[in-house]
Every structure is written in C-alpha cells, then in structure tokens.
Amino acid sequence: QVQLQESGPGLVKPSGTLSLTCAVSGGSISSSNWWSWVRQPPGKGLEWIGEIYHSGGINYNPSLKSRVTISLDKSKNQFSLKLSSVTAADTAIYYCARSPDVVPSLYYYYMDVWGKGTTVTVSS
Amino acid sequence: EIVLTQSPGTLSLSPGERVTLSCRASQSVSSSYLAWYQQKPGQAPRLLIYGASSRATGIADRFSGSGSGTDFTLTISRLQPEDFAVYHCQQYGSLPLTFGPGTTVDIK
Numbered sequence: 001q002v003q004l005q006e007s008g009p010g011l012v013k014p015s016g017t018l019s020l021t022c023a024v025s026g027g028s029i030s031s032s033n034w035w036s037w038v039r040q041p042p043g044k045g046l047e048w049i050g051e052i053y054h055s056g057g058i059n060y061n062p063s064l065k066s067r068v069t070i071s072l073d074k075s076k077n078q079f080s081l082k083l084s085s086v087t088a089a090d091t092a093i094y095y096c097a098r099s100p101d102v103v104p105s106l107y108y109y110y111m112d113v114w115g116k117g118t119t120v121t122v123s124s
Numbered sequence: 125e126i127v128l129t130q131s132p133g134t135l136s137l138s139p140g141e142r143v144t145l146s147c148r149a150s151q152s153v154s155s156s157y158l159a160w161y162q163q164k165p166g167q168a169p170r171l172l173i174y175g176a177s178s179r180a181t182g183i184a185d186r187f188s189g190s191g192s193g194t195d196f197t198l199t200i201s202r203l204q205p206e207d208f209a210v211y212h213c214q215q216y217g218s219l220p221l222t223f224g225p226g227t228t229v230d231i232k
Contacts, residue, residue, distance in 0.1 A: 036221075044225075045212065045223055045226050046161075046169065046212055046214070046223040046226075047223070048221040048222065048223070051221075059219055059220075061221075062125075062220060063220070095168055100174075106216075108157070108216040108218065108219060108221060109216055110157075110159035110174050110214060110216050111159075111169075111171065111214075112171050112174075112180065114169055114170070115168060116168055117168050
C-alpha cells in the first residue's frame with residue numbers, strides 16, 4: 001500500500017522560498033501515476049498546485065506557475081515542491097497526493113492516495 | 125478554468141437522515157470527470173467517488189454520486205456518526221484541476 005509523507009520547514013519568511021518534499025513508500029515514483037501537490041489555507045478549500053510524471057511531464061496551476069517548481073528524484077523515491085516569493089497568503093496545509101494508474105482514456109486525474117499534510121506558515 | 129460551486133455551505137443534520145449535496149460547474153465537465161472527497165478535522169481528504177458515480181475502494185454503499193454536464197450530486201442515504209465532515213468536489217476534465225469550496229455536514 002503506497003504511503004506519502006510530506007516534510008519541510010514549518011515556518012518560512014516573507015519573500016523567501018517554501019521547500020517541501022514528499023517521500024513515497026510502498027511503491028515506486030516511477031510507476032504509472034501522476035504525483036501532485038495540493039494546499040489548503042486555514043479554514044478554506046483545496047487548491048491544486050501542480051503535478052509531475054516520472055517521464056518528465058509537469059503541469060502547473062496558472063495562478064501559481066510563475067513561482068512554482070515541482071521536481072522528482074527517482075533515486076530517493078520522492079518528489080518536491082518549491083514556491084518562491086512567498087507571502088502570508090501562502091500559509092496553508094500542503095498535501096502531496098497520488099493519482100490512480102494512467103489509462104489511455106484519461107488525460108487528467110483525481111487523487112486516490114494522500115499524505116497527512118504539513119502546515120507551513122509564512123511569517124517574519 | 126472551471127469554477128465549482130457547492131451548496132449548501134453547511135448542513136446541520138441528525139444521524140439516520142438522508143443527505144444530498146450539490147456541486148455545480150461553471151462549464152460542462154467533460155465525460156463526467158468529477159470526484160468527491162470527505163475530509164474530517166485534522167485529516168487529509170479521502171476519495172469517495174470518481175467518474176461522478178463510481179465508489180472508491182472500501183467506500184460504504186450508502187454513498188452514491190450522480191450527475192453530468194454541470195450538475196452533480198453526492199447522496200448519503202443514512203447519515204452515520206462518522207459521516208459528519210466536509211465534502212469537496214473536484215473536476216479533472218481540464219486543467220487546472222479545481223475543487224469546490226466544500227460543504228460542511230455537522231450534527232444538529
């Protein structure tokens with residue numbers, strides 16, 4: 001059973017860069033799945049940040065695209081998120097998630113496995 | 125971008141009641157690529173429904189989904205104590221993937 005675990009600093013200074021990692025266990029990051037980052041500001045709904053596929057495919061939310069980088073490390077079986085020029089509006093719980101196995105009939109996917117989430121606060 | 129609207133914002137109900145939650149899209153969601161998630165306080169979302177009406181693995185059959193185009197519904201046939209939570213819908217027909225704001229189902 002695949003499990004995901006987010007890690008990274010819980011406090012980031014304004015204008016700094018938020019960096020998080022999602023460790024994948026019980027499965028391979030090179031399997032036929034997209035790997036996503038989703039965030040949830042306090043008391044608000046979910047926002048998709050972006051996703052990556054092991055062969056190099058990457059999709060970002062246009063609202064964050066200029067500040068986001070998602071990458072993948074096959075040797076460590078993990079993927080990462082970097083969000084630059086952060087402000088208080090980036091304070092949120094950040095989740096990593098996996099989409100189900102890729103099938104020819106689908107271009108985009110829902111998320112069937114989620115990490116427990118990590119809280120990131122942007123404050124000086 | 126497809127904007128999802130969920131109604132009502134909050135529902136106060138008693139165990140055993142039937143619940144109907146609505147998710148409306150700003151434009152048609154192709155091929156009913158609509159998912160529902162349940163989220164309890166302090167927990168990550170859990171997938172309930174995908175493809176508008178297919179239950180995810182291990183999900184009780186009191187949960188059902190329906191709809192197409194721009195109007196989708198999640199129904200809980202008889203509320204159990206563990207069903208009090210926030211329910212989110214998500215479309216995956218086009219990028220960016222988007223979620224609704226959520227509906228809170230709390231105890232009356």
